[in-house]
Amino acid sequence: MKPVYMINGFLESGKTEFICFTLAQPYFQIRGKTLLILCEEGENEYDEGLLKQSRTEIELIEEEADFTPSHLMELDKKHRPERIIVEFNGMWNYKNARLPWHWKIEQQITTIDGSTFPMYYTNMRSLLAEMIRKSEMIIFNRCDDVRNDLNSYKRNIKAVNPSADVIFEDSNGEIDEIFEEDLPYDLNQDIIVLDNAGYGIWYLDSMDHLERYIGKKLQFVAMVLKPEGFSEDYFVPGRMAMTCCADDMAFLGYACEYAGAGALKDREWIRLTATVSREYRQEYNGEGPVLHAVSVEKTRAPKEEIISFS
Secondary structure: OEEEEEEEOOOOOOHHHHHHHHHOOHHHOOOOOEEEEEOOOOOOOOOHHHHHHOOEEEEEOOOHHHOOHHHHHHHHHHHOOOEEEEEOOOOOOHHHOOOOOOEEEEEEEEEEEOOOHHHHHHHOHHHHHHHHOOOOEEEEEOOOOOHHHHHHHHHHHHHHOOOOEEEEEEOOEEOOOOOHHHOOOOOOOOOEEOOHHHHHHHHHHHHHOHHHOOOOEEEEEEEEEOOOOOOOOEEEEEEEEEOOOOOOEEEEEOOEEOOOHHHOOOOOEEEEEEEEEEEEEHHHOEEEEEEEEEEEEEOOOOOOOEEEOO
16 A cells, blocks of 8 residues: 545635645655645745655646546556655545545645634535545744644534644744643633533533543533443533534543432433542543433433534
């Protein structure tokens, strides 16, 4: 199988700069050729010296209709590369992209211009979601003037791809972000009460910063989910969330220990007060947040049953 490195992003999002940086790194050097497929031409061009040094051959595909397995196979036979880098066109729907059977995506990265992210997120959300959905890494660059917005940017990305690594960079390099002060609730309260927006933020933030919540007591309204295979004294309290658009829904919740879980009904609404711990769960394939119920009260469904990350 030939490794493919897929670099996504809208025009002028920093794809070329990222690829140039990568080609110049010692760890990215190999004996054979690298085939670099450009699906659009931006303002920045590739340095001929760098291409020669890294044994990289460039091919341009200008039309989405030409990005087909058969055409890509022709380029493969022409250059016989050891690996392929694709600088994908952000205006093409990544969901429709097809590769030759023996090409395997080794890594997928999306670059985003932090200064223009709100515009693309608002007007081209579906295209952006397809790019980031399977990306292992999301790189926000040019974040000098939007540092106060980075917390919400990260939530937007994590809502679509919870497992992605999100990196922010300004003109000085990577930003070591700490966003605790931006949380819409006070971590020092005896009981942290989560409203609709607060629940979504807590769910996503606890993935990266579980240490903030260990031993804390939370309270929120949740729907009961009783997955198959769970023991009688566990259930999952959570909320349905619109992660990108109306057709893209997910249930967001963590395992909760409760002695009376057996009497709960699937999809009924409760007000839960619980403490947070870090524990191993087979469902997590490792350690993660586990709730321990202090009290469970039946309640009505909230006026807005579905939470949104927009």
